[in-house]
Amino acid sequence: MNPPAVTVDRHRSAEPVEVPAVGSLWELFESSRAAHGSRTAVTGPEGDLSYDLLHARAERLAAHLTARGVGKGSLVGLLLPRSVDIPVAILAVLRTGAAYVPLDPDYPPDRLAYLAEDSGVRLVVGDPELVRRCGLDTVEVCDPWRLPPDGSGSEAPDPAPHAPRPDDPAYVIYTSGSTGDPKGCVITHGNVLALLRHTLPLLDIGPADRWTLFHSYNFDFSVWELWGPLATGGTAVVVPGEQARSPHGLLDLVLSERVTVLNQVPSVFRYLQACLAETDPVALPLRYVIFGGESVDLDVVRDFLAARPAPGPVMVNMYGITEITVHATFKELPPEALAGAVRSPIGRPLPHLAIALLGEDGSPVPDGETGEMWVLGDGVAQGYLGREELTSQRFRTLPTPSGPRRGYRTGDLARRLPDGELEYLGRNDEQVKLRGFRIELGEIETALRAHPSVRDAAAVVVTNRKGRQSLVACCVPAAVSNGTELQEELALHLARTLPGYMVPDRFVLVAALPLTPSGKLDRHGVREAAALRPRRDPPT
Structure with a gap:
């Protein structure tokens, strides 16, 4: 069901940590x-x-x-x-x-x-x-x-x-x-x-x-x-x-407090990197930057490391969710991973966990095919407080070659790569169906961020009072620009890289994307911003 658990073959300056048996x-x-x-x-x-x-x-x-x-x-x-x-x-x-x-x-x-x-x-x-x-x-x-x-x-x-x-x-x-x-x-x-x-x-x-x-x-x-x-x-x-x-405030703290381990949601790290790009080069005390909570932005990681003296901090991507206790996989991001074709590499399961990729019928999918991740092992939570029916739906015991193991149905999609590692493909609820086409919103967002005039972007589907659905992109400009001209430029940019049905119907320019208190992208807030804004925005 699963390739061997993750191991890291890298020179250490200290003995591996041993957590006592308590x-x-x-x-x-x-x-x-x-x-x-x-x-x-x-x-x-x-x-x-x-x-x-x-x-x-x-x-x-x-x-x-x-x-x-x-x-x-x-x-x-x-x-x-x-x-x-x-x-x-x-x-x-x-x-x-x-x-x-x-x-x-x-x-x-x-x-x-x-x-x-x-x-x-x-x-x-x-x-x-x-x-x-x-x-x-x-x-x-x-x-x-x-x-x-x-x-x-x-x-x-x-x-x-x-x-x-x-x-x-x-x-x-x-x-x-x-x-x-x-x-x-x-x-x-x-x-x-x-x-x-x-x-x-x-x-x-x-x-x-x-x-x-x-x-x-x-x-x-x-x-x-x-x-x-x-x-x-x-x-x-x-x-x-x-x-x-405040990205500038966080940078000041990292420097003044000599921080060596920085944990970041990619949405927030994107702004920290933009802050670093706008300031004079500075030596950072960081030894590790660990990502979690969202799909990692490899282009942002590349830009961050390119501006740091070699070898720079170790960049680690860790997929996980609350129900399996924070982290489920481990993936260092060396240059070959940052330059590869895999958009969101999440590596292998942690040693105490296994990940099964199952299809809609509950059977394992072949390697290379998209399946829903079930996480099994000692990190799986007791369940939902006071929600026995929902717990029984999401937490189940599955057969494995080593015997039955309790698992959690994540709602996240992935595929197993030829080397046995996993590529994260987004959530089931981020893959939308619009006018007969299945659309992965993350693909649109990645294409928008690739434009030099866009600092950040999020795509959503908005339904008006008459029930008409439209695809809307909320974009944070990289600099002051004419709103109408930038919107037209982005439409042409996406038309060159995406199928026509994936080009948003409207582009909304915002000062910043809404985030949850946890620092994740607030898609509900994005939908509200997309629905409330006029069709043509004033220049920013």
Whole structure:
């Protein structure tokens, strides 16, 4: 069913990482603290927290959560701004044996209220005033900045009489809701530990590395960004909101904080590269840039490396989704991959996973043919919180040569290449049918980005009130231009490279494409922009 799991044959400057055989993420953190107690675990605008200090703060908060009835089986909401307090709160909740539910303050109040109600959280860690402003009036609040005295002398009470086990939930992260109401995905300690044990050894990293904690904790990429450094004695560098939204601000932080491991959604990295192209050449401390969450833009990676002194940072593409615990594949992007014909290479499955490519009838497709990815193995989540029917539809046990394995139906398409690696081909719901033709929106977007006057682009299908469908491209110009002339130029450009039925009916010029709080392209927002704009846009 699957080629051999990924291996990396590359010179290392350090011994491969070995994640200890522990049963929970809290035990993993305690192991790192024992080895690296005085080193900086987390840094942010508020200052540095050593492993010892992070441990002490998490213990104290955990003790108060336990005193308020939090324990094994509980779900605790976290409503915190980007700061060093997020790792403290995450560790505190895990210490009690409970699981956390991230509630990003940047989300609309109605969405936060939905997440809190659907998950059933009764207690939220956060600022009471912020909780109130977000409309969560019915939940109990624990203010982490105003904890009462322990009342127990120098030692806090034991917050976890029953330590979590591998099968216990660690967090519940809600999917984006692009195919319906948001669904809470239940991820266990064992799921995350399997990811770390089998993925970190593929990287040449250690205690000297500094990782950006860039993404919202509502996005599971943040799990990798936090536990990658905590499992290896490294440092997690919290990226404040204003710098996460500003390519120039992110570049300044990478330089000032000496970041060596940068994790990025391609939509965001595209803007960082544009920022670098507009500034004087600068030496970056980066050793790794790791992509996830979207199809990688090979042209942007090529441009980035071309401007860096050789050998430059190692560029890694990792396909994954929330339901299989962050990452499922691993692919370094050497020059031959960047110059090849494969548009979105995602490599091979991680060692603890397998990927089956199945057709609509559920049977394996031949190599080279397009199939839907089913991910099988220890990273597959418990399921959707309170959604037994949906869980049974998406999570199934499949036969494999090594015996039955539990898997998840991803809704993503791929094909297996002659060398056994995989090429990502987009989602089922990104392949649209318009006027009898099947259209892959990503192909249109790639062709638009290839035009020198386009910085970014997204294509969508818009339906008007009369039910008429049209193909619309929203484009971010690379410079100030005459809107009408650029639209006509783009139509001619695409007509030279794509079939006529793939040339958009309209082109809308926007200052920036809308992104979700996780940094992914917000296709719903793109559709709204495409539908609201007039047929002819004023010059930008």
